[in-house]
Amino acid sequence: MSRHLTGPRDEGASPWRLCVAPMMDWTDRHCRYFHRQLAPHARLYTEMIAAGAVLHGDPVRHLAHDPAERPLAVQFGGSDPAALARCAELAEAWGYDEVDLNCGCPSPRVREGAFGVVLMREPARVAACVRAMRAATSLPVTVKCRIGVDEDDDFAFLARFVERVAGAGCRVFLVHARKAWLRGLSPKENREIPPLRPERVYRLKETFPELTVVYNGGITSPEEARAHLAHLDGVMVGRTAYREPWRLVAFERALFDPDFRPRRRTVVAAMAAYAARVAAEGVPLYAVARHMLGLANGLPGARRFRRLLSEGARGREVPPRVLLEAWAAVRDPEEAVPFTTSS
Numbered sequence: 001m002s003r004h005l006t007g008p009r010d011e012g013a014s015p016w017r018l019c020v021a022p023m024m025d026w027t028d029r030h031c032r033y034f035h036r037q038l039a040p041h042a043r044l045y046t047e048m049i050a051a052g053a054v055l056h057g058d059p060v061r062h063l064a065h066d067p068a069e070r071p072l073a074v075q076f077g078g079s080d081p082a083a084l085a086r087c088a089e090l091a092e093a094w095g096y097d098e099v100d101l102n103c104g105c106p107s108p109r110v111r112e113g114a115f116g117v118v119l120m121r122e123p124a125r126v127a128a129c130v131r132a133m134r135a136a137t138s139l140p141v142t143v144k145c146r147i148g149v150d151e152d153d154d155f156a157f158l159a160r161f162v163e164r165v166a167g168a169g170c171r172v173f174l175v176h177a178r179k180a181w182l183r184g185l186s187p188k189e190n191r192e193i194p195p196l197r198p199e200r201v202y203r204l205k206e207t208f209p210e211l212t213v214v215y216n217g218g219i220t221s222p223e224e225a226r227a228h229l230a231h232l233d234g235v236m237v238g239r240t241a242y243r244e245p246w247r248l249v250a251f252e253r254a255l256f257d258p259d260f261r262p263r264r265r266t267v268v269a270a271m272a273a274y275a276a277r278v279a280a281e282g283v284p285l286y287a288v289a290r291h292m293l294g295l296a297n298g299l300p301g302a303r304r305f306r307r308l309l310s311e312g313a314r315g316r317e318v319p320p321r322v323l324l325e326a327w328a329a330v331r332d333p334e335e336a337v338p339f340t341t342s343s
């Protein structure tokens with residue numbers, strides 16, 4: 001029954017009910033810690049990590065995270081079953097909750113490596129990757145894909161891909177509801193120009209009701225999320241979560257806990273404490289602060305907050321209290337102390 005949840009705090013809620021999308025250069029560990037303050041029940045995703053970078057680079061840099069980030073999925077990019085299997089094993093050892101394979105990225109660099117969205121044309125290879133990853137871990141192995149690529153954009157193409165990959169044991173598909181157009185569009189344009197086709201994703205769920213299908217693409221409000229949840233198991237929010245982080249609170253309230261009422265100032269204080277902790281590992285304040293620039297959006301003082309952070313939080317050895325000092329520029333009506341006659 002997880003498809004037709006409408007109420008909050010539903011015990012049967014799918015673990016994928018609300019996801020924050022993997023976003024390169026954006027959803028790093030500091031960003032995820034911040035998002036966790038705003039949406040305690042959301043499932044968070046890492047940026048895409050190329051399998052080669054984990055296996056031949058620095059696994060600590062790529063895989064380290066804070067336990068508070070969980071439930072947390074790691075997304076890998078690659079097309080070699082043995083390498084991805086080794087990555088899946090590492091993901092489990094590092095305490096992740098899910099291993100996701102990127103079959104949606106259209107960037108030229110990723111295409112050169114023959115992974116990302118071009119894999120949608122190679123369902124047998126993706127099936128082999130999923131099989132190898134599943135053999136290496138007990139974590140759920142999931143696939144994030146698009147609805148098509150170039151002229152391969154009809155429902156039959158998508159259904160063939162999903163059927164083959166599901167046959168290898170993938171039970172969860174996170175679907176960005178637009179195709180990728182590889183000739184002539186930049187990755188950014190490929191997130192904007194091809195039209196969204198939610199009905200394709202709904203049809204996928206109707207065709208494969210036993211699979212968990214999560215909708216991704218263009219969601220800006222909890223109302224839109226609810227509309228998709230009437231058809232599907234979950235929603236994944238990307239750019240809105242990053243640019244308007246406070247909206248995550250509205251998603252959390254609408255989809256899980258109507259009583260969740262954090263204060264922005266408390267979130268800033270939590271982030272200052274976190275920044276102090278990671279400073280001991282050599283993390284500069286701006287690596288944390290840069291994800292918080294949108295926190296005051298919509299409030300008086302938001303621009304000044306952004307400026308104080310972008311100018312004042314840069315540089316070496318900046319103390320974390322700069323976050324709270326910047327917040328002092330913001331007038332948050334929820335912080336207003338009511339006047340009482342006894343005071």
Ligand SMILES: Cc1cc2nc3c(=O)[nH]c(=O)nc-3n(C[C@H](O)[C@H](O)[C@H](O)COP(=O)(O)O)c2cc1C
Nearest residue numbers: 021022023024047048144176217218219237238239
């Ligand atoms: C800056 C940026 C980086 C992204 N990096 C990834 C990535 O590493 N892996 C991935 O699967 N999708 C990536 N995406 C795509 C998002 O996960 C998501 O599918 C897309 O933005 C559509 O969702 P939205 O309309 O809610 O933003 C990225 C998107 C953005 C904006």
